[in-house]
Amino acid sequence: MYDIIGDVHGNTEALKKLLQKLGYSKKSGYYSHPVRKAVFTGDFVNRGGKVRQTLKIVKRMTENRTAFAIMGNHEYNLICYHTKSTGRGYLRRHNSASRTLFSPTHKAFSSYRQEWEEYLDWMKQLPLFLEFEHFRVVHACWDKRVIKFVRRNLPGNRMTESFLHNSAREGTIEQNVAEVLLSGVEIPAGRLTTVINQAGKPVESVRIKWWMEPGKYRLGKVALGDYQIRPNRFISGKEEKAFIPYHENRRPLFIGHYCLREEPGIQSPNICCVDYCCYRKGRLAAYRFDGELSLRTEKLVAV
DSSP states (O other), X not given: OEEEEOOOTTOHHHHHHHHHHTTOEEETTEEEOXXXXXXXXXXXSSSSSOHHHHHHHHHHXXXXXXXXXXXXXXXXXXXXXXXXXXXXXXXXXXXXXXXXHHHHHHHHXXXXXXXXXXXXXXXXXXXXXXXXXXXXXXSSOOOHHXXXXXXXXXXXXXXXXXXXXXXXXXXXXXXXXXXXXXXXXXXXXXXXXEEXXXXXXXXXXXXXXXXXXOOSOBHXXXXXXXXXXXXXXXXXXXXXXXXXXXXXXXXXXXXXXXOOXXXXXXXXXXXXXXXXXXXXXXXXXXXXXXXXXXXXXXXXXXX
16 A cells, blocks of 8 residues: 655645645654555655755655655756766756756755765665556656666666766767656647746647547647647647557556646546646645556545
């Protein structure tokens, strides 16, 4: 029996409330449940103001085997930001956009330098996905070709140093692996289509419900998130090839990443997104999984 918990992003108070609501209690310095374990979908850092406290809770739970955790795109990008390249600079540029994005995390550890190094090492060891007997967990997208590459090349589904460096290089297999698993699949908006995201800003691409069977859908039908799309055009034959169908007879899959704005719900009979934008005054959600093949909305818990 497992509780799959969505992206926390430094919102420690919501995490504590959710764990308590799920029946976890803090003993000996970490949270545990008499019969259940938590599974975190990644993205513990950035956004919120209590990143250090969030990492402390999750790390102690994983160390004491009351929880599992995977890597999110925010952990990956933060690792790249702090990893020197083989040439000059770092794997992620130290520009104003990066400094702004990582500012909450850096502020949280400004007086805890040694502790920060320990957490950074811990994040590097987070697996890119997890498979259990009856379900799977990945941050953004499950592509069986990418999963196969990871199984063959990365022990424990964890990044190696060479994989990390290669993933920061344009056009490499490793870059594609990191992008698909941690950021999902997007369709370019196109020069004749205007797309506004949930923050009210124009964007050049749209996150899609990658698990759908390709078909003659309109862009708004396949978009995964709160977008304004004008005109709501049909997707092209080329864009149909971007989809990675996840058939309903496969093991239930849990994802985070997508910062959905609606009330927590099931995306398909065997796919559930548990990220409902808690850092944007949304809700922190979890799914209480007990081995069912068809997921049910009433098993979602949120605070």
